[in-house]
Amino acid sequence: MSFLHRLAGWRPVSVVNPGFLSMFVDDALAERQGGAPPGTDWDSTPEGVQAKAEQLGVERDPDEHAIVFRLRVIAASGDQRLMEREVSKAERMNPGEHQRVYRIMYGVSPGEVVA
Numbered sequence: 001m002s003f004l005h006r007l008a009g010w011r012p013v014s015v016v017n018p019g020f021l022s023m024f025v026d027d028a029l030a031e032r033q034g035g036a037p038p039g040t041d042w043d044s045t046p047e048g049v050q051a052k053a054e055q056l057g058v059e060r061d062p063d064e065h066a067i068v069f070r071l072r073v074i075a076a077s078g079d080q081r082l083m084e085r086e087v088s089k090a091e092r093m094n095p096g097e098h099q100r101v102y103r104i105m106y107g108v109s110p111g112e113v114v115a
Helices: 004-008 020-032 046-056 066-077 080-092 095-106
Strands: none
Touching: 004 080, 066 080, 066 095, 080 095
């Protein structure tokens, strides 16, 4: 079957690509140079999330979990790369988490049409 697929021009998509490898390379280089990995996003530390929240005027609810607060700040930032990253991570976890994170990021459930 694989042979027939290859004859037809089908090529499997590799999960090992430059984007996947870059996180390991960046971490290794940073460790070697004794610093933080280059291009660290603001959402990678609680301090960065809090600073961005203050910049955007997002307030944390008293009983809100730090993870939910972080997701709300990412959504408020409008950074599509970060939003898609979080939705993709949630999708790999389970359907319920995917639906919850998607709703936080986009204000609707996955597949829901907004007129």
